[in-house]
Amino acid sequence: MTPVRRILLVDAYDSFSNNLAALIRLITHAEVHTIKIDTYTNREFRAFLKSFDAIVIGPGPGTPTNDEDVGIIPQIYALPEEEIIPVFGVCLGFQSLCLGFGATISRLKVVKHGQSSIIRHQGNDLFQNCGEVDAIRYHSLRAEMNEEVLKELEVLAVADDGPEENGEVIMAVKHKRLPFWGVQYHPESCCTNLDGAKVVANWWKLATGWLNRKGRVSEPLPDGWVVPLEKQNLLGMPQPPADRELSYRSFHAPCLDIVELCELLEVQTQQQFVMLDSSAKHTGRYTILGVFLPGRTDTFTWRVGDENMLTETFGRPGVAEEHVSPETSPNGIWGDLSAHMSAFNTTGGDEESPFWGGFIGYFNYEAGVSALDVELSSPRGDEKIGRARVPDMNLTFFHRSIVVDNISGKVWVQSLEIRDEDWVIEMTEKVKLLAAMSITPTTTPPNEIVGNSAVTLPRSTASSGERIATATAIVEPLFPVSGVTITQPGKEKYMDNVRACQRELAKGESYELCLTAQTTVDLELPFTDDEDAGWKIYKHLRKRNPAPFAGFYRVANTTLVSSSPERFLSWDRHGHFQLRPIKGTVRKAKPDGTTVTRREAEEILNTPKERAENLMIVDLIRHDLHGVLDGQEDEDGGVKVSKLMGIEEYETVFQLVSVIEGRMGGPYERRRVYGDGCFA
Numbered sequence: 001m002t003p004v005r006r007i008l009l010v011d012a013y014d015s016f017s018n019n020l021a022a023l024i025r026l027i028t029h030a031e032v033h034t035i036k037i038d039t040y041t042n043r044e045f046r047a048f049l050k051s052f053d054a055i056v057i058g059p060g061p062g063t064p065t066n067d068e069d070v071g072i073i074p075q076i077y078a079l080p081e082e083e084i085i086p087v088f089g090v091c092l093g094f095q096s097l098c099l100g101f102g103a104t105i106s107r108l109k110v111v112k113h114g115q116s117s118i119i120r121h122q123g124n125d126l127f128q129n130c131g132e133v134d135a136i137r138y139h140s141l142r143a144e145m146n147e148e149v150l151k152e153l154e155v156l157a158v159a160d161d162g163p164e165e166n167g168e169v170i171m172a173v174k175h176k177r178l179p180f181w182g183v184q185y186h187p188e189s190c191c192t193n194l195d196g197a198k199v200v201a202n203w204w205k206l207a208t209g210w211l212n213r214k215g216r217v218s219e220p221l222p223d224g225w226v227v228p229l230e231k232q233n234l235l236g237m238p239q240p241p242a243d244r245e246l247s248y249r250s251f252h253a254p255c256l257d258i259v260e261l262c263e264l265l266e267v268q269t270q271q272q273f274v275m276l277d278s279s280a281k282h283t284g285r286y287t288i289l290g291v292f293l294p295g296r297t298d299t300f301t302w303r304v305g306d307e308n309m310l311t312e313t314f315g316r317p318g319v320a321e322e323h324v325s326p327e328t329s330p331n332g333i334w335g336d337l338s339a340h341m342s343a344f345n346t347t348g349g350d351e352e353s354p355f356w357g358g359f360i361g362y363f364n365y366e367a368g369v370s371a372l373d374v375e376l377s378s379p380r381g382d383e384k385i386g387r388a389r390v391p392d393m394n395l396t397f398f399h400r401s402i403v404v405d406n407i408s409g410k411v412w413v414q415s416l417e418i419r420d421e422d423w424v425i426e427m428t429e430k431v432k433l434l435a436a437m438s439i440t441p442t443t444t445p446p447n448e449i450v451g452n453s454a455v456t457l458p459r460s461t462a463s464s465g466e467r468i469a470t471a472t473a474i475v476e477p478l479f480p481v482s483g484v485t486i487t488q489p490g491k492e493k494y495m496d497n498v499r500a501c502q503r504e505l506a507k508g509e510s511y512e513l514c515l516t517a518q519t520t521v522d523l524e525l526p527f528t529d530d531e532d533a534g535w536k537i538y539k540h541l542r543k544r545n546p547a548p549f550a551g552f553y554r555v556a557n558t559t560l561v562s563s564s565p566e567r568f569l570s571w572d573r574h575g576h577f578q579l580r581p582i583k584g585t586v587r588k589a590k591p592d593g594t595t596v597t598r599r600e601a602e603e604i605l606n607t608p609k610e611r612a613e614n615l616m617i618v619d620l621i622r623h624d625l626h627g628v629l630d631g632q633e634d635e636d637g638g639v640k641v642s643k644l645m646g647i648e649e650y651e652t653v654f655q656l657v658s659v660i661e662g663r664m665g666g667p668y669e670r671r672r673v674y675g676d677g678c679f680a
């Protein structure tokens with residue numbers, strides 16, 4: 001019986017290493033165990049190496065000449081002969097191999113991140129039976145070899161960047177005597193072609209051939225070793241049995257107007273109001289409204305670094321503090337929030353409804369970064385302007401909710417609350433009555449909805465230009481223009497930041513940096529005192545820029561108005577997930593008042609720079625999802641790029657959009673919690 005082979009992936013804290021692990025599993029059917037470059041000392045590493053058959057050294061930021069960037073890697077290429085096992089180095093792993101045998105590492109004149117190249121090879125060794133290799137490169141550095149080095153290392157492939165850029169760049173090598181191979185490009189990128197990925201299969205054939213000739217058989221894993229597949233999987237967490245039945249009514253109301261529905265729920269007077277809104281019949285579909293229940297609806301607020309999470313109950317004065325220090329909450333706020341949700345496992349809802357009740361709110365960028373143990377720069381944003389810092393997390397848990405399907409016109413009135421049937425019935429009648437008074441259909445019949453690729457704008461026969469003219473026509477200003485102060489980022493400071501980013505990219509410290517800056521709009525009194533201000537702004541925005549992933553959140557003295565064309569993540573109770581990253585934006589309105597045509601937008605967006613930015617995010621998202629799946633991909637790998645760089649038209653912009661989706665495979669029970677993780 002063929003022994004189960006074990007491969008050790010040494011990860012240099014890269015953004016694509018989980019994709020590499022998934023590719024290796026798919027091709028070799030070996031167990032793949034990932035460690036970081038600094039998880040173990042050299043002695044510890046050599047002690048358990050006997051349990052493995054081969055090593056893959058992954059890509060990573062930094063340079064192989066900096067010990068901190070490579071950790072244990074140089075020791076792998078310098079193992080005593082009797083401890084050596086086959087090694088495959090990718091990008092930084094490849095550069096470390098070259099450096100280890102005397103090559104020099106230098107900067108590319110023109111960096112290559114997210115760019116494809118034709119790789120010239122001889123069809124031998126790693127490239128046995130390979131046709132044309134069209135591969136994605138993510139590197140700022142290169143390996144160069146003199147005659148002395150070429151006595152030990154054989155060049156297997158190069159890329160010709162041309163004399164005006166980098167000239168001929170080495171893309172693959174093998175050691176002439178030891179079982180070491182490496183490639184500079186990324187075989188695991190979704191845009192490297194099959195022949196480019198085939199080098200992994202060829203490497204594995206060469207490596208197992210070497211193992212068989214040596215008669216090498218790996219030992220069992222050491223006691224206490226954590227097998228990656230047994231790691232606590234985010235989605236596999238045991239859920240307590242559902243202990244409540246959802247109470248709901250559903251009906252069709254094709255004329256229901258969302259703005260009117262919000263005003264029925266007293267958005268103008270209610271101090272608190274929460275809605276996730278799809279105000280355009282694009283990729284979004286549902287509008288989800290949380291309905292506050294006095295004495296029951298809790299809002300959880302937290303700022304990075306605080307040891308307490310604050311809880312405010314609607315209709316009750318005062319704020320409770322919930323300690324979330326590492327002692328009381330080993331998983332920090334994330335564990336507490338998960339525990340709160342698990343207490344509401346629910347069955348009996350309509351499977352068509354995407355949300356049965358639960359948390360609605362936001363985490364900002366800093367809240368996400370804090371989970372990565374990365375030091376945040378402070379003071380940030382508002383603090384720099386001397387304002388109270390907006391919470392980094394605001395989440396409200398809704399027992400009562402109303403969901404509207406903006407395409408079919410179906411409406412659900414729902415409650416997780418026990419014995420809340422009377423409210424469900426009463427609210428259903430109110431919404432039906434409201435819909436009955438509206439005569440203008442607000443839904444888009446399914447047959448007008450074209451597949452995601454050719455997105456249908458809201459029901460309008462006007463041309464794009466006419467729609468823009470309407471949307472941007474000088475309408476009655478929302479507030480006296482004199483009362484507005486707009487503070488934009490300083491140009492020089494911003495350009496300094498751009499140059500700093502370019503320096504980091506040139507050093508090989510990062511593949512892609514998304515530089516954002518804050519623009520503040522200050523409204524002078526009395527406008528900002530008007531409770532209704534946020535709602536007026538949202539209605540105005542909704543009319544001028546209908547967007548599939550919009551939102552209005554006014555809770556705990558924070559108002560968030562959103563009108564986004566971009567879906568970060570949707571995930572349903574059957575484990576299906578979808579992300580729709582955007583990188584590539586073309587504003588439709590031109591300075592001269594005309595509008596950009598689709599053809600012009602395509603010319604701008606189908607350029608190496610725009611496509612590279614989009615590809616890097618697609619590969620990054622694949623990496624993140626493979627990390628969650630952690631080898632529990634179902635038979636087809638669990639993560640698919642169902643659309644790569646499609647151009648979608650929205651009200652005021654053209655966007656370059658990719659779609660990554662799939663299903664969580666493995667021992668994944670259907671989460672019958674309260675609905676989906678719907679993240680706009």
Ligand SMILES: C=C(O[C@@H]1C=C(C(=O)O)C=C[C@H]1O)C(=O)O
Pocket residue numbers: 514516566581582583584585613
């Ligand atoms: C991060 C932002 O924009 C991101 C970058 C985009 C682009 O490069 O076209 C588009 C949407 C966002 O993913 C932002 O607007 O703050």
Ligand SMILES: NC(=O)CC[C@H](N)C(=O)O
Pocket residue numbers: 058059060061062063090091092093138139140141142507508509
């Ligand atoms: N993807 C990588 O491993 C990059 C290696 C190195 N940081 C470079 O930029 O060349």
